[in-house]
Every structure is written in structure tokens, then in C-alpha cells.
Amino acid sequence: MASGHILVAFTFLALVSLVLASDSSPLQDFCVAIDEPKDAAEDFLLKGLNIPGNTSNQLGSFVTPANVAQLPGLNTLGISLVRIDYAPYGLNPPHTHPRATEALVDLEGTLYVGFVTSNPDNRLITKVLYEGDAFVFPEGLVHSQFNVGKTKAVAFAGLSSQNPGVITIANAVFGSNPTISDDVLAKAFQVDKKVVDRLQAQFGTDIN
Template sequence: MATILVALTLLALASSVLASDPSPLQDFCVAINETKDGVFVNGKFCKGPELASANDFFLRGLHIPGNTSNQLGSAVTPANVAQIPGLNTLGISLVRIDYAPYGLNPPHTHPRATEILVVLEGTLYVGFVTSNPDNRLITKVLYKGDVFVFPVGLIHFQFNIGKTNTVAFAGLSSQNPGVITIANSVFGSNPPISDDVLAKAFQVDKKVVDHLQAQFWMDIN
């Protein structure tokens, strides 16, 4: 019996290891768009390490405010593998988020990343919702210097409740965390989700669904 328990424990540990992302087996794997002579690693082709330069690990301009003159009053400036090729396989990225007074980064999820956010200027009301069946809302008002964490995959938001501009930076535990903005995905999909489906899901009249689907759903991410 003891031998069987030890074997099952080792098997469980091995399964956990196999289920996680592997550690890089080289210093870096700079992403390239060209496939010639490239090696495909973690969703990107990589250039030879001897061809890497400082610019592959560099991005200029995150001191520049994003354009918040839109219907949401916010803007996200990313620094992920699309902007910094050297991030490929390193499992980390960054965003700058600007909020006009009463600007909103609407409810969304990052399917591949936990997010840790720090407020540089201003005031934010932030929160996330736990998974089924509880769907518990956890919220906090953040001020300059405050830090908040949004667990991977959970719906979350940030709302500037102040009368001045707010700036925040967030780190994400993926080179390409992905974004699913809830309203855009549900009511702005292409082609649209059947209004019969959405009317029953939200327990509203189909005319309400039709009205929502007719709106312009913008994406700031």
C-alpha cells in the first residue's frame, strides 16, 4: 500500500509539472515575423541568438499619455511581445493605462495572465468577480502608490472616480496575455450571437438585445 501511495504521489507531481509552462532552455528567443531559417517557439518564430540586439529588448514611449478622447475615456498602451520581440518565451509583459476623469477600463478578462496594477497618479475604483457559483465582487478604491492584483482569467475593471486624469501601470504574467472585453464579445461579435440566445441568457426582451447589438462597441486594449 505504501508503495502504491508513493507511486500515485509521484505521478500527481509529474502531472502538475507537465501541466505548467516549461522553463526556457536558452537565454532568450527573440520573435521574428519571417519564417525563413526561423525556429517556432511558443507561438513565434525566433531569430538566431547571435543576431539579437539591444533593440529587441527595448521599447520607447511609455511616458507618453494614451488618447482618452473616446466613449470610454481610457486608453491602454501595451508593451508585450508584439512591441518587444525579446519578450518571447519570457512570460511577462506590461501595459500603461490612462483614464480621463470618470474614464473606464470596462469589464474584461486576460485568459492567459494574472495582472498586478499600480496607480501612479489619481484615484481608481477597481474590482474583480470570482468564478461560479459564488460570483463574488471584490472591490477597492486605489490611490497614488497603491497596488492591486487581478487573478488570471477573472472578469475585472478599473474606473476613475476622480475629477483629474489617472495613470496606472500593470504587469501581466504572459508575453501575450490576451483580452476578452465582455460587452464587446457578447454584443459585438462578428457575426452576431443570436438574439434568441442572448435574450434567454440575460432574461430580457429581444428588442433590448437588438438595441445593444446595434451599438458601436470599441476596444481600447
């Protein structure tokens, strides 16, 4: 009989822990510091997303974020967005958002997009997007976009977090501060340490 009660108690605790592990519903309409009601709208307004980003860089792309850092009214609302501009053959390189799923809409140009599933499959799922097409990148998975056209491209994306975070793979691996040991990276990527040193020189300043 006692073991039955223990089983019921453990089941109850497991269910409670599942409930507590999910995001809670907001307890108020919004959560920003408003000193004067007449200034409240400023926390919910962000201008300039119609302005193209400067794509004259090595990658040929520019991301303009609109998360809680730029738009305080997003605080506690669990959503943000970005504008991404691509030069012809510009690349938004492989990266992840550790806290958000991303839904991207192609507004102009032709984009080759895709993501890689988690271990052990590491399956690449790709598609070519044309104007008006949308594509979803699941939370935490490595993904990228490449402008395969001869003209510029523009996309907007919504993300399921007020602060989705971004980890650009090459920068994180070869440009960390301090640098990851070239012995570690050479073994991980099965290449000579000189290759690692060249990559670290390109993405960082501190070389082993």
C-alpha cells in the same frame, strides 16, 4: 500484489502528469531571432510608454500594451505590461485576461477598481486606489478600473504572460462576429430581444 504495483504505477503517472502540466523553465537566456549581434538590443527596447494615450473616446480610457507583439524580447519570458490612461470619469471596462494575473499600480489620480470571483459566489471585491497604491486582479477573472476623480489618471500594470490576451465582456457578448443569436442572449440576460438588438447595434455591425 499486482494491484499494489498498479496503484504505484498510477500514482507515479499522476505525479508525472502534474509536473508536465506546469510551465517549463527556459532552456536559454532568451528566444528572439537575432541576425546581427549589434541589433540585438532593439528586440529588448520599447520606447514611448511616457506618452499619454488618447482618451477622447466613449469610454475615456486608452490602453498602451507592451507585450511580445511590441517587444519581441519578451518571448518565452512570461511577462508583459501595459500603460492605462483615463480621462476624468474614464473607464477601462469589465474584461478578463485568460492567460495572466495582473498587478496594477496607480501612478496618478483616483481609481475605483475591482474583480468578480468565479461561480457560484460571483463576489465583487473592490477598492479605491490612490497614487502609489497597487492592486492585483487574479488570472481569468472579470475586472475593471474607473477613474472617480475630476482629473486624469494613469496606471501601469504588469501581467504574468508574454501574451495575456484580453476579452472585453460587452464586446465579446454583443459584438461577436457573427453575432450570437438574440434568442440566446435574451434568455441569458432575461431581457426583451429588442434590448439585445440595440446592444448588438452599438457593439457590432451584424444584427439578427
